[in-house]
Amino acid sequence: MSAQIKVAVLGAAGRMGSEAVKAVTEAADMELVASLGRGDDLQQIIDAGATHVVDLSVPGSTEDNVRFAVEHGLHAVVGTTGWTEERRANLQLLLEQNPSVGVLIAPNFALGSVLASAFAATAAKYFESVEVIELHHPNKVDAPSGTAVRTAELIAQSRKEAGVGASPDATETQLEGARGAVVDGIHVHSVRLRGLVAHQEVLLGGPGEQLTLRHDSYDRASFMPGVLLGLRTAESMPGLTYGLDGYLELGQ
Amino acid sequence: MSAQIKVAVLGAAGRMGSEAVKAVTEAADMELVASLGRGDDLQQIIDAGATHVVDLSVPGSTEDNVRFAVEHGLHAVVGTTGWTEERRANLQLLLEQNPSVGVLIAPNFALGSVLASAFAATAAKYFESVEVIELHHPNKVDAPSGTAVRTAELIAQSRKEAGVGASPDATETQLEGARGAVVDGIHVHSVRLRGLVAHQEVLLGGPGEQLTLRHDSYDRASFMPGVLLGLRTAESMPGLTYGLDGYLELGQ
Amino acid sequence: MSAQIKVAVLGAAGRMGSEAVKAVTEAADMELVASLGRGDDLQQIIDAGATHVVDLSVPGSTEDNVRFAVEHGLHAVVGTTGWTEERRANLQLLLEQNPSVGVLIAPNFALGSVLASAFAATAAKYFESVEVIELHHPNKVDAPSGTAVRTAELIAQSRKEAGVGASPDATETQLEGARGAVVDGIHVHSVRLRGLVAHQEVLLGGPGEQLTLRHDSYDRASFMPGVLLGLRTAESMPGLTYGLDGYLELGQ
Amino acid sequence: MSAQIKVAVLGAAGRMGSEAVKAVTEAADMELVASLGRGDDLQQIIDAGATHVVDLSVPGSTEDNVRFAVEHGLHAVVGTTGWTEERRANLQLLLEQNPSVGVLIAPNFALGSVLASAFAATAAKYFESVEVIELHHPNKVDAPSGTAVRTAELIAQSRKEAGVGASPDATETQLEGARGAVVDGIHVHSVRLRGLVAHQEVLLGGPGEQLTLRHDSYDRASFMPGVLLGLRTAESMPGLTYGLDGYLELGQ
Structure with a gap:
């Protein structure tokens, strides 16, 4: 410099x-x-x-x-x-x-978003379960967000390379849509709420513990x-x- | 006493x-x-x-x-x-x-759960948007949880009585399930993650602000x-x- | 109307x-x-x-x-x-x-803020423990925020009227300031972070459960x-x- | 294998x-x-x-x-x-x-805890602001937790090596303890709440965005x-x- x-x-x-x-x-x-x-x-x-x-x-x-x-x-x-x-x-x-x-x-x-995606891919191979929640303003026309889809793809690829199987899920009866969309085997949920800008959480779970990676984007x-x-x-x-x-x- | x-x-x-x-x-x-x-x-x-x-x-x-x-x-x-x-x-x-x-x-x-549901019903009539996320261990066979369905029903009833319309949602293209299940017009998302017990969030949004009511149940x-x-x-x-x-x- | x-x-x-x-x-x-x-x-x-x-x-x-x-x-x-x-x-x-x-x-x-304070006061008499975290942009000159102080006062008054004692706390050795400020017996923590606007969480805990009331204020x-x-x-x-x-x- | x-x-x-x-x-x-x-x-x-x-x-x-x-x-x-x-x-x-x-x-x-600490150290050099909140059951005798102190030390070291200065903070008047304990220049807040086990959040903030790394430990x-x-x-x-x-x- x-x-x-x-x-x-x-x-x-x-x-x-x-x-x-x-x-x-x-x-x-x-x-x-x-x-x-x-x-x-x-x-x-x-x-x-x-x-x-x-x-x-x-x-x-x-x-x-x-x-x-x-x-x-x-x-x-x-x-x-x-x-x-x-x-x-x-x-x-x-x-x-x-x-x-x-x-x-x-x-x-957005540094936080790029870091969160990279961390999610790194962590995903060490946990049994992983899901993604993205939350945006209600004027957004597509669901899930492009970032959430890419995050799920990165997670899926990381788990595949490490030989990690699907997240466990005993769901037998489901109200349609309750378990979210499935991107490369990863469940992704899209929330639309007035007041929000662009937010994303990756939730990772193993026996007795949870790791959450959240990014909030408030403005440009x-x-x-x-x-x-x-x-x-x-x-x-x-x-x-x-x-x-x-x-x-x-x-x- | x-x-x-x-x-x-x-x-x-x-x-x-x-x-x-x-x-x-x-x-x-x-x-x-x-x-x-x-x-x-x-x-x-x-x-x-x-x-x-x-x-x-x-x-x-x-x-x-x-x-x-x-x-x-x-x-x-x-x-x-x-x-x-x-x-x-x-x-x-x-x-x-x-x-x-x-x-x-x-x-x-569970006092916290009962209070969270009551608060959600009270608050729901003052916000444009409301959605519910419930998160449980992956051995649960039904989705959404019974508590989440009842919470959504209470919210819907409160909004109906107050004359509040549907939460805004501009979604045009959606990967199936991304926007969750719909209970009496309220979107409900079900996450299943190893390590969790029973958790629920009600998210309420208005212009420039968000109110979140979260309940975590860790044991009996x-x-x-x-x-x-x-x-x-x-x-x-x-x-x-x-x-x-x-x-x-x-x-x- | x-x-x-x-x-x-x-x-x-x-x-x-x-x-x-x-x-x-x-x-x-x-x-x-x-x-x-x-x-x-x-x-x-x-x-x-x-x-x-x-x-x-x-x-x-x-x-x-x-x-x-x-x-x-x-x-x-x-x-x-x-x-x-x-x-x-x-x-x-x-x-x-x-x-x-x-x-x-x-x-x-702000409806969400007013509701969150009212709910906190209502809930505070049903839980053993309650603390407040407020989070603001780093240009704020006072800590805790006025809203957090008022919330703590409302909580303290509600617990006093209901005959609820102090939140349990076994802390013996403490790095100065770790347990936050104390307002009418309620612990209040102030976070200052670039990117934030005005946010507040009331955390209530009882045996095996937690209730969290969070308000996010994004703009005027x-x-x-x-x-x-x-x-x-x-x-x-x-x-x-x-x-x-x-x-x-x-x-x- | x-x-x-x-x-x-x-x-x-x-x-x-x-x-x-x-x-x-x-x-x-x-x-x-x-x-x-x-x-x-x-x-x-x-x-x-x-x-x-x-x-x-x-x-x-x-x-x-x-x-x-x-x-x-x-x-x-x-x-x-x-x-x-x-x-x-x-x-x-x-x-x-x-x-x-x-x-x-x-x-x-705990994989999640180790990963969260490593991610915090990695991310800390890319954000203006960083603070740590740890939350435990109220029987804990020390504050902050050992893990929070180590996390703060790792964060401080990472920022020092990268030449990143102190997190901005305009606080002029403070109720004693409101801004938490300071470990190697990093603010650390300790919450004690009945019902909790062991939880930690690292909050990182930059212009218009926030990254949150949270770990929840529910049992052994x-x-x-x-x-x-x-x-x-x-x-x-x-x-x-x-x-x-x-x-x-x-x-x-």
Whole structure:
């Protein structure tokens, strides 16, 4: 963290983008050198002397933005969606030609959420039982949440690799839906409640004990520590990293 | 609580009965004067000078036990199941002939559980959203639990009487079961986890706030404070009371 | 709720006031007829045909505002602080001369918080143990929170009236502060955590069971259902009511 | 898990020991070949063909027991207290002479508790704020619990190594004890409540989000999965391992 990190924010007018502008401005070890919106000339990034870009634009622009950054030797932290496997494969090829550049593409920048999912996968192989409860505001149109589905998939994979069987369940008679949805063998329950934002609990049980991993997301500001951590780490992680957990030290 | 309460326990050899024997023995304001098991002569209760009986026997005996107590002017606290509406109606007739006698029949003696259900019904009319989560050990064969179903029914009735509509829910696409079972319009979720005993949460949500009422039942000892409260209150509540909440002061 | 409730909001430019303007505007059974700020002529309220006022002004204005409303036969819902016992006594005298007018002064309009405190007081006399944990953002300058202190006082009073002794505690060696602050004999713990808003848990324990009453306040919007409930109820509750709980049906 | 693990339990008559006898007997991949109590001849272990020992005896015996096991080439899982640094150093010397033998000494065998502590240390460096709440039955004589103190120490060490400063706290006026005890700069709160067993929460907060790691210990059975995991792992981990976390795969 010796030299200042000189950051250009792309998609700076959006909701996430404007949070990022604010967060970078307030970070003592960073300098905001450019804020670009739709249609702005990417050359401004270079002219401003940026060393890093944060891309929070739109799926239609993100690929061009990141390619431009990599080709100019800038590290990139990317929160825009739309990075299919094919796009990521193409980016990987480009990064092989620019081997000192680090790029982080993260579907989720909330540190607590990423840590909770990683811990859940680690713990799941040591407990007989595991279930997931996600709780959101009642305007959400899908159930379970995407994060809950991914968490259940990670848990299921961890248990499978460790040879752990299904959670015990003696249920014989059930009112339809009582035991929740089943994702890769893991039960997932979706609560919808006015006043909530986005919350998730992973419950793990063994003889005589329970471990609960809960994440509460109260507002969009929760993504900014993850974005800043990405900016601080990218230079030391050349190549493409997919998922913020790749930048975290999760062991001891 | 001036004079000592002289208690006979019926069904004293059962699991609940032996807990009651212990609890009455340890209560400073009570004296255990008789403990009867299956086949014992009820006359022992009278000979021992009991003023109150606790019936924790079996559905086949409880009606005879309670009638005997009432006919002899003894107050009764009853935890045995099997008290259909017809049986209760017959008991009520008998109590009219013995107007000073108080009988409590309670499907649930756990104070915390009874209070949580009562509070849930009271609060449910003041919040837009309400859902129930119950969590039990994985050997339970039915889902949701009987307590959760009754809680949901109480909540639904309270909201109906107050003219409160359904909890908002914008769910369009759902993995089957994700949103739980629906009891009288209230969503109920059942978690099964090794290590747990019996737990329930009622979640209530309004704009910008959440109220959570949680009850944890760790072991059978949790029923005893309710049994003792029943014994201390029965004399002052002549007639038949169904449900421990009838003996609680729930307002302010 | 037949006729429309015609509401004037005083202190409409403040943070609470602007929320109230929005909430009244959106309520189907209400009509916003006037919004007054500092220095505006109170006569506007009358000219606009208001039947009710909401006072969310400042301690220096609230007494004059409410007196004006009462003298003109308008019901009032008051969230401004500064209502000392003396001020309330004077208001009571004025209300005796205007016996059809209802005034609610409420230090706290969050329904969930008011209900949680009332439930805690009710439950506290049925459990051996009770403690309070309050959790707030780290910019709060006092600990414990005012709400936690009031909750502890209500709990202590309820236990005293019911003749319940102190919560059991065998602590012999203690790192200073570990067991929290003690308010009227009730242990209160204060957590300060970035990301939180305002949260409180009352934990009650008896043999083999636990009852937890938790309130989460996420934003200022949480006060508006209480304000609207006050407006809908004031006409049917002539005289002065202090505390929103006076307008709630808390028994069964 | 090819060959059967042949286990001798030392201290088999104690509370933990009798649980271990039961757990080993029920494990499909293990065979209980000997159960020894105080004064029994250790030679029985050899005669019975044990490959592993579980030592749950007393501080006065455990050192001799473990030395005997190591000298005879048996792997050992040790839950007895009293293993000072000096004792462990001596054992280490002995193990250098028996390089194929694995010994686990674990102050805590509850998997959930060990995982929760490890996760807390990992997560603590990514959040601005962290506090610990531990909750126990009211017969406990010390506060905070030993586990809470160790958890706070691990958290403090992790934050120090990562260069993370103190949790923010603007408290100016405080009722004595409200903000808890302070262990290495980490606030720790101790709740005592009838009905509880042993519970702990680590709360981590950052802008707009919260991560909560909770462990509930309901009874002694919670230690057995850790003991069995120790027995299954010891052979593949030659030398001395202190702490069950050394046998867990904590990264991804």
